[in-house]
Amino acid sequence: MRLEPVTAMIKIENAEKTFVMHLQGGVELPVVRGVSFQVREGECVVLSGPSGAGKSSILKMIFGNYRCDGGRIGIRHEGSVIDLATAEPRQVLSVRRATIGYVSQFLRAVPRVAAIDVVAEPLIVGGVARAEARERAGALLRRLNIPERLWALPPSTFSGGEQQRVNIARGFVSDLPILLLDEPTASLDAANRSVVVELIGEKKRADVAMVAIVHDDEIRHLLADRVVDVTSFAAAA
Amino acid sequence: MAEHERHQPLLVADHLGKNYGRLTACRDVSFALYPGEVLAIVGESGSGKTTLLQLLSAQLAPSTGKVSYRMRDGVLRDLASLGEAERRFLFRTDWGYVHQDPAQGLRMAVSAGANVGERLMAVGWNHYGRIRDTASSWLERVEIDIGRIDDAPRTYSGGMRQRLQIARNLVTEPRLVFMDEPTGGLDVSVQARLLDLLRNLVSELGLAAIVVTHDLAVARLLSHRVMVMKGGRVIETGLTDQVLDDPREPYTQLLVSSILPA
Numbered sequence: 048m049r050l051e052p053v054t055a056m057i058k059i060e061n062a063e064k065t066f067v068m069h070l071q072g073g074v075e076l077p078v079v080r081g082v083s084f085q086v087r088e089g090e091c092v093v094l095s096g097p098s099g100a101g102k103s104s105i106l107k108m109i110f111g112n113y114r115c116d117g118g119r120i121g122i123r124h125e126g127s128v129i130d131l132a133t134a135e136p137r138q139v140l141s142v143r144r145a146t147i148g149y150v151s152q153f154l155r156a157v158p159r160v161a162a163i164d165v166v167a168e169p170l171i172v173g174g175v176a177r178a179e180a181r182e183r184a185g186a187l188l189r190r191l192n193i194p195e196r197l198w199a200l201p202p203s204t205f206s207g208g209e210q211q212r213v214n215i216a217r218g219f220v221s222d223l224p225i226l227l228l229d230e231p232t233a234s235l236d237a238a239n240r241s242v243v244v245e246l247i248g249e250k251k252r253a254d255v256a257m258v259a260i261v262h263d264d265e266i267r268h269l270l271a272d273r274v275v276d277v278t279s280f281a282a283a284a
Numbered sequence: 285m286a287e288h289e290r291h292q293p294l295l296v297a298d299h300l301g302k303n304y305g306r307l308t309a310c311r312d313v314s315f316a317l318y319p320g321e322v323l324a325i326v327g328e329s330g331s332g333k334t335t336l337l338q339l340l341s342a343q344l345a346p347s348t349g350k351v352s353y354r355m356r357d358g359v360l361r362d363l364a365s366l367g368e369a370e371r372r373f374l375f376r377t378d379w380g381y382v383h384q385d386p387a388q389g390l391r392m393a394v395s396a397g398a399n400v401g402e403r404l405m406a407v408g409w410n411h412y413g414r415i416r417d418t419a420s421s422w423l424e425r426v427e428i429d430i431g432r433i434d435d436a437p438r439t440y441s442g443g444m445r446q447r448l449q450i451a452r453n454l455v456t457e458p459r460l461v462f463m464d465e466p467t468g469g470l471d472v473s474v475q476a477r478l479l480d481l482l483r484n485l486v487s488e489l490g491l492a493a494i495v496v497t498h499d500l501a502v503a504r505l506l507s508h509r510v511m512v513m514k515g516g517r518v519i520e521t522g523l524t525d526q527v528l529d530d531p532r533e534p535y536t537q538l539l540v541s542s543i544l545p546a
Contacts, residue, residue, distance in 0.1 A: 069534035070541060111523065113530045136509045136523040137318060157483075157505065158476040172487075 054123060055085040056225050056256035057109060061118035062132065063282065064104055077282030078104045082118065084275045088224070091247065091257040091270050096277035102260045103152070105277065106227045108132075109258060110149045111139040122146060122225070144172055149227045150218035154202060154210045162205070163188065163198040166216045173221055180220075187216040191242055208234045219246050226250060228259040232266050244269050292354060294319050294460060294492050295340065299349035302335050309335040310516045312349070319459065322486055322493045324507035324524065326500060326539070332516035333496045334464060340494060341381060341462045342371065353460075376406045380453030380461035384468040386445035390437050390452065396423060397433040400452050407456055422451040426481060443474035447481065454485065461486075463495045467502055479505050500543055504528055512536045 063080035067073060079101040086092045094102040107113040108131075109120060115132035122129050124146045129138060143149075148169065157165070166184035171177060188198060191212040197205065202213045211234050218226065228247075232240045240263075247270055250257060261267040267274070293316035301311040310332040317323055325333045338344040340351055342363045351363045355370070356378065366374070375381075383389040390399050400419035401409075409415050420430050426447040437445050446466065453461060466482065467475040483506055486493055495506055503510050503524055510527050512520040512535065520533040531537045 066530075067532070069537050107529070112525050114522075114526060114532070136526075137321065139523055139526075140508055157480065159480045 055087055055121075056123045057086040057258065058121040058128075059084055059105075059109070059119070060121070062105075062108060062115050062120055063117040064101070064108060064113060065116055065282065079277070079280040080117075080282040082108075082280045086225075086256045086258055088256055089251050089254040090272045091251060091259060093259050093261055093267050093271035093274050094277050095267070095274050100277045100281060102277050103229055105280075106149070106229050106258060106260065110147060110227055111142065112149075146223055147225045147227065148218050148221060148223040150215055150229060150231050152229045152233070154214040154217075157201075158203065159201055161199045162193065162202045162213050165202060165213060166220055169217060169221045184216065184220055187220055188213070190246075191216055192239060208236070208239070211235065212239060215243060215246075219250070222253070224255055226255055226257045228257060228261075230260050230262065232261065232263060240266065290319055292319075292358075293317060293360075294321075294354050295494075296352045296360065297340060297349070298352070300336070300339055300346050300351060301348035302339055302344060303347045308516050310339065310513075313511075313518055314349075315511065315518075315521070317460075317492055317494065319492055320490045321509065322491075322495065322507045324503035324510045325494065325496045325513060326498065326503050326510055327513035328498060328539075331513040333513050335516075336513070337462055337464055337494065337496045341379065342366075342374070376403065377456045378458050378460065380456075380458040382446075382449055382453055382461060382463040382466050384465035386437065386442070386449045389449040390445065392438040393436050395434045395436055396428065396440070396448050399437060399448060400455050403452055403456050418455060419451075422455050423448075425485070426451045427477075441474075442470055443478060446470065446478055450482065450485070454489065454491075457489070459492060461491055461493045463493060465497055465499075466495065467497075467499065475502075482506060500528060500539060512539070 060083050062082040064078040066076040066078060068076060082105055084092065094105060096102055104113055108115050111131050118132060120131040122131055122142055124142050129142060131139060131142065163181055163184050166188060167180035170180035170183060185198065193209060193212055202210050205213065215231055232243050235243065244266065247257065259270060261270060295317040297313050297315050300313040302309045313336060325336060327333045335344065339346050345364065352360045353363055354360045381389065397416060397419045400422050401415040404415050404418060420433060423430055423433055428444055428447055437448055440448065467478055470478065479502060497503055507524045510521065510524045511518045512527065512533065514535045520527060520536045527536060528540055531540045
């Protein structure tokens with residue numbers, strides 16, 4: 048029997064995205080085209096390029112949050128490959144439950160829900176018992192230096208940096224095989240930045256495939272196994 | 285729920301339409317709803333969303349097309365072909381219907397406990413103590429003080445009435461709940477509490493739900509999927525965050541861009 052080659056967890060082929068702004072007279076805003084790269088298990092690929100080059104859009108396409116107008120976004124999900132560019136909504140939801148986690152730039156807070164429950168939710172959705180989920184959520188919040196007295200409060204009342212750490216905890220709490228990170232260290236101080244670098248290192252060792260956007264050169268150097276330059280996918284009008 | 289049941293649709297709309305004389309209220313709507321799935325129908329007043337909800341919940345007969353529902357025996361049946369006993373079973377047990385105006389879904393002059401207990405008695409419960417215990421535990425779940433169990437809902441605030449209506453609907457453990465603008469008449473702070481409550485109940489109970497709303501924030505918080513309606517047609521459909529963050533149709537872009545920032 049041959050050894051299996053290292054599997055691509057994400058395989059993007061010729062993906063493209065254009066916004067059509069109907070309220071601005073149908074103006075077409077090409078974002079990216081010909082996006083092609085792969086990410087293997089345990090690998091962290093960092094997307095580089097200036098603001099507006101389409102880095103966040105690519106992450107959102109891999110998460111199924113932005114629609115893909117052409118090409119293929121192959122995701123290894125529960126033992127087979129699913130194309131997110133053409134998947135049904137319920138398949139996308141299933142991929143998000145079991146395969147892809149996403150740390151967005153900003154926390155979209157739900158009113159009235161306590162920080163610890165915001166963090167524990169992905170685990171509960173994945174079938175972990177509430178008590179255990181909250182315990183794991185608490186451990187991560189503690190590591191990210193969110194004081195315990197804040198855990199029972201809704202994060203909408205927190206500072207920007209605290210909200211971002213709650214967001215990071217929510218993204219890192221579950222054991223999903225793919226993680227997408229949009230500027231995970233942007234609004235953090237040095238101490239918390241190094242916690243996030245540590246967390247990402249742990250995910251790598253757990254064979255998680257990651258795609259990240261990181262502006263800070265030093266951090267990028269620490270995290271990136273490979274850099275994909277997004278300017279090559281620029282979709283000039 | 286058995287694993288294979290999750291993968292079979294609970295309700296299927298097939299080319300559904302409704303005309304009033306020459307006026308078309310709703311045309312050619314097709315979709316499948318799966319167990320545990322929450323679908324939001326959004327659009328402005330007059331877009332046909334309430335007509336659609338009434339067609340889906342067998343309160344109106346369609347002019348064209350049909351609605352099928354998977355009964356508890358696992359068989360998908362055309363709602364128009366159901367007998368009276370089966371229809372009663374759906375309305376009293378297997379479905380819930382939350383009206384925008386709680387006065388339409390409650391009996392305003394009888395006690396809160398009786399409002400909840402009545403649904404249980406309708407399905408054959410007859411032990412007073414058990415009915416009262418179940419009603420009390422449901423009032424607790426919807427955050428109504430047990431001390432108010434013997435008061436009639438006309439003495440309740442709008443938010444409490446809406447929570448009572450939800451308890452009355454969920455006490456029979458329905459598999460599908462229809463909601464027509466469930467947060468419509470409420471103050472913003474009361475809305476947030478109700479939404480949070482609904483969101484938790486729906487996920488804890490694994491309910492399927494069809495929610496009509498003109499409020500995109502409600503759709504974002506509660507639903508997995510949305511259908512955008514305009515002029516009686518479904519003009520855009522998809523995963524909720526996808527449709528709201530990357531709207532494709534001119535009308536959907538207009539709706540999304542019309543949200544006032546908080």
